[in-house]
Amino acid sequence: MVKLTDVHKSYKTGEIEVKVLEGLDLEIEKGEFVALIGPSGSGKTTILNIIGALDRADSGKVEVAGVDITNKNEKELTKFRADHLGYVFQDFNLIEVFSVFENVNFPLKVIHKRKDDDKVINLLQDIGMTDQINKFPDQLSGGQKQRVAVARALVTDPLIVLADEPTANLDSVTSHRVIELMRKMQREFNTTFIFSTHDTHLIDEVDRVLYLQDGKIIKDERK
Numbered sequence: 001m002v003k004l005t006d007v008h009k010s011y012k013t014g015e016i017e018v019k020v021l022e023g024l025d026l027e028i029e030k031g032e033f034v035a036l037i038g039p040s041g042s043g044k045t046t047i048l049n050i051i052g053a054l055d056r057a058d059s060g061k062v063e064v065a066g067v068d069i070t071n072k073n074e075k076e077l078t079k080f081r082a083d084h085l086g087y088v089f090q091d092f093n094l095i096e097v098f099s100v101f102e103n104v105n106f107p108l109k110v111i112h113k114r115k116d117d118d119k120v121i122n123l124l125q126d127i128g129m130t131d132q133i134n135k136f137p138d139q140l141s142g143g144q145k146q147r148v149a150v151a152r153a154l155v156t157d158p159l160i161v162l163a164d165e166p167t168a169n170l171d172s173v174t175s176h177r178v179i180e181l182m183r184k185m186q187r188e189f190n191t192t193f194i195f196s197t198h199d200t201h202l203i204d205e206v207d208r209v210l211y212l213q214d215g216k217i218i219k220d221e222r223k
Ligand SMILES: Nc1ncnc2c1ncn2[C@@H]1O[C@H](COP(=O)(O)OP(=O)(O)OP(=O)(O)O)[C@@H](O)[C@H]1O
Pocket: 011, 012, 013, 018, 020, 038, 039, 040, 041, 042, 043, 044, 045, 046, 047, 196
């Protein structure tokens, strides 16, 4: 489902170059529920962004959902992202002028041109947000925004969900609820989930943990 081969990535800020990935190899099968863990700056977000076609590798090969995306152009990548991927970003990326319902509905309506209000409502119910449906992001707590971001990532039934710290702002009850929702989707649709996390709850719940250090996988633990 995901295969990175000899991936290199560095960032240049002025004269300073930071080498983040130096020949990363990584394979994740369809339906896996995987966490990337490691110290701040070890490259977790960079890896999620490369798998999610939001950033490009400098060299190496990137295959996602059976497609070699290494050399695809921006237009092809936009379609690829919309067709196959769901994202939960660290800073949520909710649309401030849209209500909770409209935020979750956005990928269905605007990207997939589909109407399925029941699906939106059901997801909001699953994450305990039905009483917040008409609120706007600035009226929500961090944890509530997080839950809306998760519902929005799941609404289009993506093949792969990439989630950067999806439970970071949640109390343990809500965190459990969000993980359960993702698990349910994994069981029903064999969706692949790739998380970056520091949350011990989430680390306990996944099937596989990839330990990163300085852009390298130093341990690959299957439970
Ligand atoms: N756009 C960018 N420009 C310059 N440097 C960057 C950029 N994105 C990431 N970096 C650098 O690359 C390194 C890896 O960052 P990355 O965000 O992938 O780490 P992370 O493991 O996700 O960290 P955290 O747990 O803090 O989110 C860091 O040293 C970071 O400063």
